[in-house]
Amino acid sequence: MLRIQDVLDWLKPVRAINPTVDGLVIGRPEVEVRGIAVTFMATQAAIEQAASRGANLLISHEGLFYSHRSDGSQLKEDPVVQLKLRRLEELGLAVIRYHDGIHRETPDGITAGLIEELGWQEAVCEYHPASAVLELPAMTLEELARMVKRKLNLPFVRFTGDPAMRCRKVGVLVGYRGGGDLAIPLLGEVDLIIAGEGPEWEAPEYVRDAVYQGKEKAMILLGHGPSEAPGMKRLARKLRAAFPSLPVHVIENEPLFHWIGQGEKP
Template identity: 35%
Template sequence: MKKSANSIFTRRKFITTSAISAGGLVLLSRSSFASGLSAQKQYTVQQVMDLIMKEGNLSPIPNTVDTLKSGDASQVVTGIVTTMFATVAVIEQAAKLNANFIIAHEPTFYNHTDNPEWVKDNAIVEQKQALLKKHNITVWRFHDYCHSLNPDAVEYGVIKKLKWLPYFKAGSPTLTIPSVSLQQLVQHLKTSLGIAHLRVIGDLKQNCSRITLLPGAPGGKMQVGFAVSDKPDVLICGEVSEWETAEYIRDAYLLGVNISLIILGHALSEEPGMEYFVDWLQPKLTDVKVTHIKSGDPFTWL
């Protein structure tokens, strides 16, 4: 039997009224959310930085290099990208993702303090500044504070990527893993971290168990200091000053010390830390999409 329009309207009104009286407001609010009527929470760049400081239990660091390199702290964030270096390619990819806030671990303008006048009249710096302005992207360097998290986000991210968390002790760069040959260790590093080529000093048949891992570029004094104090079988570094750490390890090896050196490359050694930072930040910032973009290895190996 065909129902009249009036009876259908009456029945729908009854169902809606009954739903509300039975707690159906929850269902209606979900329906409103699904139709886009419930707006997401918005954050400014400053609010995101403040959240990171609060959630990381971080205190302000005097004279930190972790400052804005472009943009405005009052800008509303449409999306966040984490990376090692805010390269031209990373900036373009961020723009395609509609992400206007880049959190980069290392400098954007080729020197530690990001001084645009480091080399005067630099057309590349000017073009990069113009590109950031074109896409309305704010860049914040997250270096000192990243390493100040507990545990250090870079160190933890690399250890996690290498599947060495069972052997990890926060606050110590040295850990003991099941014994493998130096050759096997090199292959594990290449496969786990996605590195095509590594530089090595040592005997590839050497048994390795005690590892000191120092991503990035902490400097020769710290690298050699841990080589002396922790007596690792292998010192794994991001990058070295070749006249310092590399020459020390070479002479130590030639003098009969059971020690080898593996150089990962600066960017590739710390990239897993900025990748892990997405896992750290996203649950604390549910209304803004956080994405990691690899800046990658700048070198082509021939």
């Protein structure tokens, strides 16, 4: 019999982290696992889909309560949180948060997942703890942005820089690592950064000034979820290998934002 605690024990040995947001958020560790669902964000829709596929354990990269460190206590009277918790109880669905551990794998499991999804494993020059540096066949910024959009099946991506600029050396920063503290020093090493998100007044504004000064720098922003979801798909593949007799499902989150343009498809 595989228990929730056994899954926790399998996840935890990556590295001891204290304090951590990882762990069992909802549920009891002694419960037998009948099926696992893996997702980037434990949205209401993801919870319902996990249960409909027969899973009684959901592993989510991000938290249930709309904040990185919140345990939900600050929103305990909120009707959205109350309904979410009630449905988890009704469905008998346990939730494990797995954020810190996967980011501390070597290489970072979320970064590696995005690179694998893009088919760029052979292009990696170096993995750093929070980033990766790749050397790709030269193509324009616009061509690269369109390729990334297509490979990740995204409704849109955003970029800053000259669309005709030719890019070869690329830095990858997943999730919220697109802020200036990480992205601006990395731009000294690469032509282009592909990131999840970050404050728009930091690295994107640095790129804007660099381009105005005649320097060839650019940045593509995928969104937080689209940059990290491939890493959770990678985790699901590892879970299938570790527990071959157990069904492991990937729950894809629907796009969070939608695009409106001037009569043009994204």
